[in-house]
Amino acid sequence: MSVGKRIYLKRELPDPALIRAFQQIPASNIADVMERSCAMNPRIRLLSSPKAQVTSGAAFTVKARAGDNLLLHKALNMAQEGDYIIVSNEADNSRSLIGEIMMAYLCHTKKVAGIVIDGPIRDIDEIGKWDFPVYATGTTPGGPYKEGPGEINVPVSCGEISVTPGDIVVGDPDGVIVIPRKDAARVLEDARKFREADESKLEAAKNGTANRSWVEKALAEKGFEIIDDIYRP
Numbered sequence: 001m002s003v004g005k006r007i008y009l010k011r012e013l014p015d016p017a018l019i020r021a022f023q024q025i026p027a028s029n030i031a032d033v034m035e036r037s038c039a040m041n042p043r044i045r046l047l048s049s050p051k052a053q054v055t056s057g058a059a060f061t062v063k064a065r066a067g068d069n070l071l072l073h074k075a076l077n078m079a080q081e082g083d084y085i086i087v088s089n090e091a092d093n094s095r096s097l098i099g100e101i102m103m104a105y106l107c108h109t110k111k112v113a114g115i116v117i118d119g120p121i122r123d124i125d126e127i128g129k130w131d132f133p134v135y136a137t138g139t140t141p142g143g144p145y146k147e148g149p150g151e152i153n154v155p156v157s158c159g160e161i162s163v164t165p166g167d168i169v170v171g172d173p174d175g176v177i178v179i180p181r182k183d184a185a186r187v188l189e190d191a192r193k194f195r196e197a198d199e200s201k202l203e204a205a206k207n208g209t210a211n212r213s214w215v216e217k218a219l220a221e222k223g224f225e226i227i228d229d230i231y232r233p
Contacts, residue, residue, distance in 0.1 A: 007074060008153035011165040013058050014181050016082065018188065019168055022056040022179070025191045027172045029198055030179065033190040040135075040159025040176045044118060048127055048134040055133045057084030057113025059167040059178065063151040066092035067119075069102075071150030076102060078152065081111040084169035088156035089119035095142045096122040107132040116169065116176050118158045133171050 022030065031039050060083040062075045067089070075085055085106070089097060098115070100123035106112050107130065114133030121127065124139045153165040161178050163169070168179040179187050204210040219226070 004149040004151065006151045006154060007071075007078075008151075008165070009078070011058070011060070011153055012181065013166050014168055014184055018184055019056050019058060019082070021188055022168060022170050022184075022191075023052065023054045025170075025188075025195050026054060027170050027174050027177050029195045030170060030187060030191045031177050033194050034177070034179070034187060038161060038177045038179065040116070040161050040178070042175055043137045044116060044135050044159040044176060045137075046133065046171070046173055046175070047121065047124060047136055047139070048130045048132055050114075050133045051131050052133075054170060054172045055084075055114050056168060056170045057082050059083075059163050059165055059169050060085050060112075061153055061156045061163055061165050062087045063154055063156045064089050064097065065145075065148060065150055066090035067095035067097075067144050068147055068150065069097040069144040070146045070148045071152055072097055073102070073146070075152060076105055076110065079106065079110050079112050082113050083110075084113045084171075085115040086156060086158050086163045086169065087115070087117040087119070088158050089117060092119050093137055094140070095144045096120045096140050097144050099123040099143075100126050103127055103130075103132070103134065114169075114171055116158060116171070135171060135176050 060079050062071050064071050064087055097117055097119050098121050116135040120138045120140045121136045122141055127134055155164045163178050166181045168184050170177050
């Protein structure tokens, strides 16, 4: 088996009901209960117009050579309905990896949940209007090579976050987070509780009952000095 030219046909997948459940929770709430260590770099941002506030799917990973989309084309043949395609690209920004034709195939024929690319796309004038989650670093008219190497359904790094095939991917207007498959049930339980607490805090912030005393307590515990005077050089 040649490292760098491997295509795995199978993944361990989470329960579809578990994947769907994450669509009820903002990505920020999920990230907070994961100690804020699961969010992709904000250079990867939402470039389309999905109607759903939160989307989720099982990670289908593509390890691409910088500026090369041969393995992404193979992923188009393999992806299943509900997958979230995750494309590493060595953080290259010089060439788009996908445009309107490939994206239409993913959206309409394959019916994947969405796509995340650590690199640019093109044809944004059309794709930007679509009810389909597309996350990328930006746009360029420059097209890709189709030479390889690359791999499919192996662990990848996308936006400085490790993604393993079958992890749960959640995207909303804030960005993309990744939940390890084995931790997903516990994360969901914690995130639901966090969402409820967050909603209570929001209501308090609106009606004037917010308790901000924790700020003064934290500053005191950390040794900050509060000086009742102006700064003098």
